[in-house]
Amino acid sequence: MVTPIIFLLFFAGIFLLGFFGNLFFKKTKISDIFILILVGLLLGPIFNVIPLEIIELLRSFTPIFAAIALIILLFDGGLYLNFYKVITEIKNAFLYTILVFILGTIVSATLLHFIFGFEWLFGILAGAIIGGTSSAIIIPLITKSTATDKTKTIMTLESAITDIFCVVTTIAIVGVIISQSINPNTIIKELFSAFAIATVIGLIGGFIWIKMLRDIEEVKNFSYLLTLSFLFVLYAVTEFLGGNGAFCALVFGLVLGNASDILKTFKMKEFTLEKNMTHFQTEISLLIKTFFFVYLGIIIDIKVITLEVVLITLALVAIILILRALITRLLFSRTLEKKDQDFIVALHARGLAAAVLATYPINMGLNNIFTQKIVGIAFLLIIVTNITTTIYFFLVENRQKENNIKSVKKL
Amino acid sequence: MNTLLFLVFISGIFLLGFLGNLFFKRTKISDIFVLILIGLLLGPILNIIPQSTIAYLRNYTSIFAAIALIVLIFDGGLYLNFYKVITEIRNAFLFTLLIFILTSILSGILLHFVFGFEWIYGLLLGVIIGGTSSEIVIPLITKSSASDKTKTVLTLESAMTDVFCVVATVTIVGIIISQMANTKLIIQNIFSAFAIAGVVGLIGGIIWSKILRDSEEVKGFSYFLTLSFLFLLYATTEFLNGNGAFCVLVFGLVLGNASDLFKTFKMKDFTLDKTIHHFQTEISLVIKTFFFIYLGVIFDFKLINLEIILITLALVTLIIIIRILITKWLFFRHLEKKDKDLMVSMHTRGLAVAVLATYPISMGLNNPFSQKIVGISLLIILITNLTTTIYFFIIEKTLKKSENNKMGRK
Numbered sequence: 108m109v110t111p112i113i114f115l116l117f118f119a120g121i122f123l124l125g126f127f128g129n130l131f132f133k134k135t136k137i138s139d140i141f142i143l144i145l146v147g148l149l150l151g152p153i154f155n156v157i158p159l160e161i162i163e164l165l166r167s168f169t170p171i172f173a174a175i176a177l178i179i180l181l182f183d184g185g186l187y188l189n190f191y192k193v194i195t196e197i198k199n200a201f202l203y204t205i206l207v208f209i210l211g212t213i214v215s216a217t218l219l220h221f222i223f224g225f226e227w228l229f230g231i232l233a234g235a236i237i238g239g240t241s242s243a244i245i246i247p248l249i250t251k252s253t254a255t256d257k258t259k260t261i262m263t264l265e266s267a268i269t270d271i272f273c274v275v276t277t278i279a280i281v282g283v284i285i286s287q288s289i290n291p292n293t294i295i296k297e298l299f300s301a302f303a304i305a306t307v308i309g310l311i312g313g314f315i316w317i318k319m320l321r322d323i324e325e326v327k328n329f330s331y332l333l334t335l336s337f338l339f340v341l342y343a344v345t346e347f348l349g350g351n352g353a354f355c356a357l358v359f360g361l362v363l364g365n366a367s368d369i370l371k372t373f374k375m376k377e378f379t380l381e382k383n384m385t386h387f388q389t390e391i392s393l394l395i396k397t398f399f400f401v402y403l404g405i406i407i408d409i410k411v412i413t414l415e416v417v418l419i420t421l422a423l424v425a426i427i428l429i430l431r432a433l434i435t436r437l438l439f440s441r442t443l444e445k446k447d448q449d450f451i452v453a454l455h456a457r458g459l460a461a462a463v464l465a466t467y468p469i470n471m472g473l474n475n476i477f478t479q480k481i482v483g484i485a486f487l488l489i490i491v492t493n494i495t496t497t498i499y500f501f502l503v504e505n506r507q508k509e510n511n512i513k514s515v516k517k518l
Numbered sequence: 519m520n521t522l523l524f525l526v527f528i529s530g531i532f533l534l535g536f537l538g539n540l541f542f543k544r545t546k547i548s549d550i551f552v553l554i555l556i557g558l559l560l561g562p563i564l565n566i567i568p569q570s571t572i573a574y575l576r577n578y579t580s581i582f583a584a585i586a587l588i589v590l591i592f593d594g595g596l597y598l599n600f601y602k603v604i605t606e607i608r609n610a611f612l613f614t615l616l617i618f619i620l621t622s623i624l625s626g627i628l629l630h631f632v633f634g635f636e637w638i639y640g641l642l643l644g645v646i647i648g649g650t651s652s653e654i655v656i657p658l659i660t661k662s663s664a665s666d667k668t669k670t671v672l673t674l675e676s677a678m679t680d681v682f683c684v685v686a687t688v689t690i691v692g693i694i695i696s697q698m699a700n701t702k703l704i705i706q707n708i709f710s711a712f713a714i715a716g717v718v719g720l721i722g723g724i725i726w727s728k729i730l731r732d733s734e735e736v737k738g739f740s741y742f743l744t745l746s747f748l749f750l751l752y753a754t755t756e757f758l759n760g761n762g763a764f765c766v767l768v769f770g771l772v773l774g775n776a777s778d779l780f781k782t783f784k785m786k787d788f789t790l791d792k793t794i795h796h797f798q799t800e801i802s803l804v805i806k807t808f809f810f811i812y813l814g815v816i817f818d819f820k821l822i823n824l825e826i827i828l829i830t831l832a833l834v835t836l837i838i839i840i841r842i843l844i845t846k847w848l849f850f851r852h853l854e855k856k857d858k859d860l861m862v863s864m865h866t867r868g869l870a871v872a873v874l875a876t877y878p879i880s881m882g883l884n885n886p887f888s889q890k891i892v893g894i895s896l897l898i899i900l901i902t903n904l905t906t907t908i909y910f911f912i913i914e915k916t917l918k919k920s921e922n923n924k925m926g927r928k
Contacts, residue, residue, distance in 0.1 A: 111585075390742050
């Protein structure tokens, strides 16, 4: 039984860990994400400090935690993006995401089929599940990096868009395996409606909410939590209508963060988001991020990791990195500096979306060797890509620092 | 559980808290009643939340209560000006102390002799329900037609009474747990519990004020770091056998009065950030809303029987009679009839009672008495909310009428 004292210590400890991790990141540019996941791994599967039945219980709440984390972190991401930059960059971001996702899935499936003996469909399924970067990990990292705004915008958008591709494709392929029939039309329709519904609701919701925040005194006193409530409702409505809730949160954040400019464009009475609100959002984001990563570590099941799974994972990580490097070169060699191209390759970490989707086939009744392996691969891949992202990101930032020092010396 | 439902549920509760707060501001009818009622509907009455989940939630009462206690007592300390309380209004202090002591002792006697409570549990219940609710009384009285003196006295009463209730409840629970009949040891223990809490809270508060003042990094995450620090202080105090709740109160007082305190000690100036106050208001509302609904949800109707109802009615009667007597006796000469009536009417119990009612159980005292205490306290909150609302309404209405009559005559 958890006593109040232990619970309070746990809460305070985790938050302090997040705070110091954040400081550590600012000072050293070494991302704290892996440390947090490691703490989770130690607390959960490795030392069993948290008893097994609580871990099981926590696992059953994964979709809820994932939704809350996605909502808050994507809202945060949207809040700090520039609306006009998003409009100019969205084409690039889409193209990049689609290329990385499709090529990643195909190459992964080919590898899994020919070398590791996966059936084609299950190979594609694995590819789709691990095909996207994690917005919860990428957004906090990129916003605090020295990348240009253009890169920041593209990366944020990629991580948001990619989730939708992973979810829709995974669900579609599981459907194909279960019903044994293929209908590419539905996939395209679903993808399109997922984005369209989310964008429309996010935009309209954002406008309505700006007006409320601007005009109603009562709302101002409780601005943050009311905004969050409103956002939760928007998310639920979007998902209910078949749209992608997380993308809706991004659009909503974008509208709120750019309220001042947008209202001016439409010649409406002026409004700027209160400072209190952004401050609160920063605190809540850190809280959610910290708990989320520790949680991620806690629920990872290390028993499913075998030598074969390790080999497959390493091969897949190599493919992910090579493809990112190639496609980045192909699309951005003219428009972005070398450092920014490196950032794009560096930020390839997988997160909770992969964890949630990995267990989806089994939850849908597809319990066989392949789907069991997929769970192990996805979990290990999350750990490995977070390590590689941390190292890669640190190297890019560090080289950047050295260059700066050199150029200062030359002057 | 379905994710979308969960999200809608959470935002529904936020909204409810917000609207309840608005409703209270407009109508002066307390929202606590509504919140507990919603909890009752969701839980034991309509069983929307399944029985198994409720049983599960009950296991965590001690944790929820600890968090609510910390956040809300911290809130109380933050807004209390201790210099004013002690120096300016001796009258209010006397009034509060008298009412508190008489209410608890007479309740204890009533419970022991009439309802067969053990002495110590009778007193425990007496001190738990001994104080009025600042979060209901203050907004009610500030917008009433009472004189300034009455307003000050009632505001101070409701603020100070929380301290008395917390201190007394914690002390009595400590006595029950340690099972010591040795008076000397009891006094030593009580003293050390408060001394430890006072020292930890004071030192912690000063250290934290300095950190908040000097460290840029901390300012960026001031609220949650303050909360984390507070949690650590609470845990440390409890670990050292001190009284965590009192420590929280002292910490809140230091932070809330940091500006004055630092000046007194000739240190570099510091005033608590406005953002912390703003967050605290939002977080308090959330905690308050969830906590009242939670209380409704976990409420066990099996606990309510004729005995509990009779006890509650007897206690409410006692509370009102004592208020009438003391008001007449202490403030007979200075105040108009209307003001005395208002003083009597402001007897509603609120959050502190709810939090303290679960405190014995959270400290491991789970027995028929402590379970009865939860039921009685909850009922008392509901009933005093009703009686205060009605009483207040009647007074204000008759006042309006007599004013209208005067105007008519003129």
